[in-house]
Amino acid sequence: MKRMIIASMLTMLSLTSCAASDITLPQPQKTGGMPLMEALANRQSTREFSNDKLLNEQQLSDLLWAACGFNREDKLTIPTALNKQEITVYVIKPEGAWLYAAKENKLIPVTDEDIREYSASQNFAKKAPLNIAIVSDKELMENDIYAGTDAGAVMQNIYLWCAANGVGTVTRGSFDKEGLAKALNLKPSQRVILVQTVGY
Ligand SMILES: Cc1cc2nc3c(=O)[nH]c(=O)nc-3n(C[C@H](O)[C@H](O)[C@H](O)COP(=O)(O)O)c2cc1C
Numbered sequence: 095m096k097r098m099i100i101a102s103m104l105t106m107l108s109l110t111s112c113a114a115s116d117i118t119l120p121q122p123q124k125t126g127g128m129p130l131m132e133a134l135a136n137r138q139s140t141r142e143f144s145n146d147k148l149l150n151e152q153q154l155s156d157l158l159w160a161a162c163g164f165n166r167e168d169k170l171t172i173p174t175a176l177n178k179q180e181i182t183v184y185v186i187k188p189e190g191a192w193l194y195a196a197k198e199n200k201l202i203p204v205t206d207e208d209i210r211e212y213s214a215s216q217n218f219a220k221k222a223p224l225n226i227a228i229v230s231d232k233e234l235m236e237n238d239i240y241a242g243t244d245a246g247a248v249m250q251n252i253y254l255w256c257a258a259n260g261v262g263t264v265t266r267g268s269f270d271k272e273g274l275a276k277a278l279n280l281k282p283s284q285r286v287i288l289v290q291t292v293g294y
Pocket residue numbers: 137138139140141216264265266267268269
């Protein structure tokens with residue numbers, strides 16, 4: 095069932111999205127890095143982001159895998175209630191927005207428009223070069239508490255990856271909920287729970 099819903103989402107996206115093609119990400123680097131206790135000691139929110147220094151594709155791949163990638167054949171870096179795997183993440187940049195297809199390790203274009211104005215109510219985030227939208231799907235997870243809990247696991251994975259890699263981040267509940275859902279071409283059952291700004 096889960097696979098069918100994700101497959102139909104991918105088909106829907108390919109029918110409705112912009113002309114741009116998928117971006118295959120480099121394989122995520124799953125070894126090394128800062129010890130967990132040091133990353134926890136560094137975890138914090140930041141609210142100033144440069145447009146001059148950007149994450150490269152390897153970093154983006156590592157970040158997305160940490161956020162919500164597959165770390166086993168069919169299970170994720172986050173726990174999800176009842177293993178519903180209802181969370182998807184979207185990458186929002188000035189050049190457009192993409193769905194992170196975790197299994198395929200690629201980015202599927204959703205729009206080639208700059209939709210950052212919907213992804214933030216705070217100015218620093220509207221201008222930031224990278225935002226990650228954390229999206230839940232009521233078709234897979236009806237329980238709001240579990241949906242929020244699962245999204246929170248993605249949020250903390252992003253915080254820890256950023257802390258371990260000297261990258262700034264802040265998670266945000268303040269954004270245009272309806273506008274962003276529309277701009278991301280979400281199904282009525284999907285909603286954005288958090289948007290997380292990431293960068294230097
Ligand atoms: C669910 C949630 C929503 C948040 N929404 C916002 C937000 O809209 N804007 C913002 O600047 N920070 C937001 N934050 C970040 C908190 O303000 C921040 O975590 C808190 O001040 C503690 O600071 P720290 O993360 O540096 O420890 C949010 C945090 C959480 C967990």
